[in-house]
Amino acid sequence: MKTIFRTTGLNVATVAALGMIVMLNLTGCSVFFAGSSSGPLTKTPPTAVNENESLLRAGDPLSIRVETTPNMLPQQSEVTVDDRGDIALPLIGRIKAEGITTTQLAEKIQLAYVPRYYVRCTATVLAPTRFFYIGGEVRSPSRIPWSKDMSLLKAISTAGGYTDFSNRNKVEIARGRTKLIYDCEDIRRHPEKDIAIQPGDSIYVPRTIL
Secondary structure (H helix, E strand, C coil), X not given: CCCCCCCCCCCHHHHHHHHHHXXXXXXXXXXXXXXXXXXXXXXXCCCCCCCCCCCCCCXXXXXXXXXXXXXXXXXXXXXXXXXXXXXXEXXXXXXXXXXXXXXXXXXXXXXXXXXXXXXXXXXXXXXXCCEEEXXXXXXXXXXXXXXXXXXXXXXXXXXXXXXXXXXXXXXXEEECCEEEEXXXXXXXXXXXXXXXXXCCCEEEECECCC
């Protein structure tokens, strides 16, 4: 017996595709189309990274949320970047975190889980805000959120600028166990000498001796 297909309004490629779907359904297989919300995720270019996003380092506490399917509760992990620069997560174990941003780490986590453990995965990495400190003869001594572009002169400006009694030639930066002294008047005249501020730095503007 001959089987006749009516192809009115359908081209040969469309008929072939429909035939393939019928065969797959009869054999109990599933078919996924690229871009379909029900199929595996296709590889996409890396997400653009904000230039002001700071790099992770040892000792940073992180909150990581991993979402897989709507029917499963998200996995929430509180981890700390260890001395080797790694974190540890369920199933995938250790993964390098030091020296990259939270956005890049989230992408690494997703690649580690998919497709080995999950069909799809969305990872979110949150890091706490970092601060530095400024005190002494500035108008608003305080703890200030750190940003990648923060410099000594910007820090003083953020703190409201100098008071009338400030000694601008001997501004101190305490960094760990090291204390550094800078002439901010010289830096003002030569901006290329401005000093990058690091998280945890403590700046102190002394009082001038009258």
